[in-house]
Amino acid sequence: MTTRRHLYGWATPNTHRVSILLEELGLPYSVTGVNIRAREQFAPEILALNPFGKVPILVEETDGAPPLVLFESGAILIHLAEAHGRFLPGAGVARADTLAWLMVALTGVGPATAQAHHWLGLAPEKPDPAQAYARAVVDRVYRFLDGRLAEVPYLAGTDISIADFAAYPWVARHGWAERDLAETPHLAAWFARLGQRPGVRAGMAVPEGVVLA
Template identity: 40%
Template sequence: MLSLYYSATPNGQKVRLYLESFNLPYHLIPIRLSKGEQFTPEFSALSPNNKIPVLVDPCDHTRPVTVFESCAILHYLATKTGHGLSPEPTLQQETLQWLFWQASSLGPMAGQAGYFRVFCDQRIDHAMTRYTRELDRLYRVLDKRLAQREWIIGDSYSIADIACYPWIVPHAAHGQDLEALPHLRRWFEAIAARDGTRRAYAGVEDVYGLPEPLTSDERRTLFSGPSNANPES
């Protein structure tokens, strides 16, 4: 059975959403990021970048495959199962372009907007404005893309949709309003209504609406690494 090392961040939710969307059995292994579990030697051996998610595929039970980086995991699973990635070369290339767009643009800008708007322990107006405006631009790119098609890649629900959706879920915390983006809103609501999405998000807390504020130690661990880490290493 597949093993998913996971926390309920947007990147963690990408892989869980894929597995639930295509009814693939898996074992979920929670990693508590604010407690520094991503920096243990055992996890570092799986993920050299000390980030979730990580997928371990036992394959033939003698040589398991370990994949880190959420979009790499999505591509691995789609290639292995045939779900979410068209075999047609042009559509496959189109899917990868939007997968990389999510990894290089939507995710990083949303992450920065979320950090400066929610998690930063001081208000930095310039940073908040910079990332919120750039995220608005990216939302409009996606809205335009969806104006003439049901899904990001035409008629087929793909790993491009699965990669982008979890980063749109916290749109309000990121300072974005879907009401002005009808095509993006329609797409977002369609994914939210899918059975696999409901299963993937069942019981998942909003990471931008924590019931208790992070302590200074938890914030340092989550965003800077453990206190005993060498920042120059």
């Protein structure tokens, strides 16, 4: 059976989580750009796929079966990793650790960086307490990751996993938080190591030619 995959997304960290995994798995897929700055995520055809009006969205069509529509980046990562038997152990401590660090990326790294981006860059008014709080949250998360990566090469342990792919695109936006990675050298080394992977580089360039400031 042939499976056709279509990714709806933009040059956002959450979209790049999925495009990186697709590239790392070597899976063919097509892309539709959804410009979030132009609010295209609220177009009727996107809301029909994800009523929450968010990207990424992955649609899989397999001959003889109804389309599988997946949204929320973490859910897509788990689905792809389980379906293809890579980057997420099947059982035991290794699986538990991978899922735990995936949740750190989903609920810690991403939201902290996004909040900093808002208060330090996007907000029309930037009160000092809000900026200080945003910087402090990012600092806590980054130092937490740095401590972990002082002990192991990848977030879930000795092997690269979807936890790394979930965290990397947000760490790539450390400039949004006015953060210098040199302050967390183990995190900086991990970031450099992942950035050398062809799959990561290719995934970070999706959609082609799009840059999100």
